Amino acid sequence: MQKYSIFNLIKNAFFNHQKWDLAWKDPTPKKEYDVVIIGGGGHGLATAYYLAKEHNITNVAIIEKGWIGGGNVGRNTTIIRSNYMHDDNALFSEFGMDLWRKMSQDLNYNVMFSPRGIINLAHSDAQMNVYARRGNSMRLNGIDAELLDREQVREIIPMADFSENVRFPIFGGLMQPSAGTARHDAVAWGYARQADSMGVDIIQNCEVIGFDISGGKVEGVRTSRGDIKVKKIGLCVAGSTNILADKLNMTLPIETHLLQACVSEPVKPVLDKVVTFGAGHFYISQSDKGEMVMGGDLDGYNSYAQRGNLPTLQHVLTEGIAMMPFLSKLKMLRTWGGIMDMSMDGSPIIDKTHIEGLYLNCGWCYGGFKATPASGWTFAHTIAQDRVHELNAGYNLNRFNTGHLLDEKGLGTKTWIS
Amino acid sequence: MLHIKCPHCGMRSQNEFSYGGDATVKRPELGKEISDQDWDNFVYNRKSLRGKHLELWQHLSGCRQWIKVERDTATHEIFRTLKANEDNS
Numbered sequence: 001m002q003k004y005s006i007f008n009l010i011k012n013a014f015f016n017h018q019k020w021d022l023a024w025k026d027p028t029p030k031k032e033y034d035v036v037i038i039g040g041g042g043h044g045l046a047t048a049y050y051l052a053k054e055h056n057i058t059n060v061a062i063i064e065k066g067w068i069g070g071g072n073v074g075r076n077t078t079i080i081r082s083n084y085m086h087d088d089n090a091l092f093s094e095f096g097m098d099l100w101r102k103m104s105q106d107l108n109y110n111v112m113f114s115p116r117g118i119i120n121l122a123h124s125d126a127q128m129n130v131y132a133r134r135g136n137s138m139r140l141n142g143i144d145a146e147l148l149d150r151e152q153v154r155e156i157i158p159m160a161d162f163s164e165n166v167r168f169p170i171f172g173g174l175m176q177p178s179a180g181t182a183r184h185d186a187v188a189w190g191y192a193r194q195a196d197s198m199g200v201d202i203i204q205n206c207e208v209i210g211f212d213i214s215g216g217k218v219e220g221v222r223t224s225r226g227d228i229k230v231k232k233i234g235l236c237v238a239g240s241t242n243i244l245a246d247k248l249n250m251t252l253p254i255e256t257h258l259l260q261a262c263v264s265e266p267v268k269p270v271l272d273k274v275v276t277f278g279a280g281h282f283y284i285s286q287s288d289k290g291e292m293v294m295g296g297d298l299d300g301y302n303s304y305a306q307r308g309n310l311p312t313l314q315h316v317l318t319e320g321i322a323m324m325p326f327l328s329k330l331k332m333l334r335t336w337g338g339i340m341d342m343s344m345d346g347s348p349i350i351d352k353t354h355i356e357g358l359y360l361n362c363g364w365c366y367g368g369f370k371a372t373p374a375s376g377w378t379f380a381h382t383i384a385q386d387r388v389h390e391l392n393a394g395y396n397l398n399r400f401n402t403g404h405l406l407d408e409k410g411l412g413t414k415t416w417i418s
Numbered sequence: 419m420l421h422i423k424c425p426h427c428g429m430r431s432q433n434e435f436s437y438g439g440d441a442t443v444k445r446p447e448l449g450k451e452i453s454d455q456d457w458d459n460f461v462y463n464r465k466s467l468r469g470k471h472l473e474l475w476q477h478l479s480g481c482r483q484w485i486k487v488e489r490d491t492a493t494h495e496i497f498r499t500l501k502a503n504e505d506n507s
Contacts, residue, residue, distance in 0.1 A: 242466040253462035255439075256491070301437040304468040304492040309419055311433055344462040400462045401454055 001197035004108050023189060024068075024196035029203050032229040033061045035383060036221055038208055038244065039236035040064030042073035042184075042369065043361055045191035046376020047234055047383070048200045049107075054377070055384035058199035061230075063223055065207040065240075069188030072238050072338045076369040077261050077283065077295045079274050081118050081179035082143050085134045086408055088394025089347060090141040095391055096374030097143075097178060103373060109190030111182045112288065118179035118274040119153065121160070121323065123168040127278055131174035138176070146175045157275055160324050168279040168322060179274060181285055187372055210247055211358075218357030234359045234383050239304070239339030241362040248355065253344040253400045254363055258299040260308035260316070262335035264327070266290030275323070282319035284327075291333060294320055298340070308337035340365060345399075347406035350379050350392040359383050360397060420494060425501045426481045438474030440464055441486045441506070468492050472506055 002008060002021045012020055035051060037044045040062045051057045062068070080100055082093030103111050122128045128147070135145035149172045154162050162170055196202055203225065211233070212220035220229045237244055245252050266289050274285040282296045296316030299309055313335060321328045343349060343363030348371065350361050361379045364371060378392040388396065394406055420432035446452040446460055471491045476484050486500040500506055 242464075243468055246465065246467060251459065251463040251465055253458075253464070255464050255466040256468075301489075302440075302466050302471055302473065302491045303494075305494060309432070309494075311419055401458050 023193040024202050027201045029061060029225050029228055034059040035232045036228060036230045037062045037234045037236055040068035041071045041238060042188050042372040043375045044236035045188055045195060046372050047236060047379045049191045049195040050377045050380035051384060052195060052198035052200055054380060057384055061201040061203055063203045063206045067204050068192050068202060069185055072368055073184055073188045075336055075338045076184055077293050078181040078184045078369060080182055080370040081176055083138060083176040084408055085137040086406055088406055089408055090138060090143060092374055092391050094143050096371060099373035107190035107194050109186060109193060111186040111190055113182045115178050115180035116272055117175055117177040119173045119175045120276045121173045121278040122171045123279045124171060128172050135174050144176060144178050148173045148175055157273060159270060159326055184369060213355055216356055218355060232357045232383055234379060236361045238341045238364060241341045255302055255342050256304055257340050257342045258303035258305055258308055258337045259340050260313055260335060260337045261295035263291035263293050263333050264330040265333045277319050277323045280319040282316055284320060304339055306337055306339055345405040345407045346409050346411055348395050349397050350382060350395045351388060351397045422475060422487060423499045424477045424480060425485055425499055426483055430480060434477060434479040435475045436478040438476055441472045441474045
């Protein structure tokens, strides 16, 4: 593989950049693989990369219905954080933070990781108490957290509404300084390029039609580009999880819902943090291009539409304007929607299943992007060793049966309720 | 925006309704031996497929009745709406 470096950049400049190698190949599917990963998104590509890198399993195919990186990894709000209270979520996410910090070097691909910090705003004394508790829990798990009072928040984000007579005055906030953002597409492309260089076949425009299961064991997968014999299949299909689960006669604690995001026209640098509203569901950051990147609630009813409805967008932006009134002056550049695999306790599932050789990675709700490296790393371990790693032990499928839910937000079984 | 025909009030905008999820899920019968798996299926497990979906909505800012709506989860086309106690077969 051609290394990306300043020297190769200069060298290729002499050829008008016409002689760069392709970043990944376009292979025809083989008849048999050791492992097939279904879903060429961030998590699937990362899984294949760590299978090759950490476990030396390179006879791997990623099969993707569309094109790689064309799903949620290409349309999220790029936030990376580990500000969780529960141990299982905190330790998993903080392990991921380490992988994020090393990612550009590791992949030889600039993922533009920008640890600019995230602030969750608090709008009451009670909320400050809750944040103090969460911050303390984070610190006990080795994650950086700072509780900010009103004046400290004002110093960092003076453009927020600090007037006294508003419905939700800012009392303070909880900051994780090491949180941030990254270039989402680069993450998918970086993992794809490295996985490909280690021998992984990235097969695009290849839809899964069915599975060959015999005696409770995986025997193969049937695709639009032919049947493939394989003993181990990893399912990494986010919003399409329910559709594939149905082909496997499985019913999962997952519902498919639509989440919207939007960007404003680009403006000069104004906001150098990720900020979340504490009295509703709204988050904002500014991209390197200057656009304000915003998101919030689900549309609220089961959906595969991949486009949103206006009432939710209006609701989310009302919250945004309440938090930062200057937003009302901006024009909207783009809005879009993607379909999320909403689990019933708001936490993901990375586990084996009752079918031998079938592994499940789903339930990422609002937080799939930041989990990309840790999800790939632990899923690769689960597939390669046929047992879960301690980092994803809490993300087991059985917890819904035993009652050991990971209900970080305390929302109960209906995570789509806003 | 969705327009939902409430069987009690007529055509209304989505803003007046709140969503209640899959309407085909049945609570296990009281007074019977119920397995953990049955409870699991009632509380957590959902098909949530692409296409026709029978679901509950509540006309929260209207008559406050729960109703059943048959809607396509990909196109949002609404095929029919029923009172909560009406048979959907």
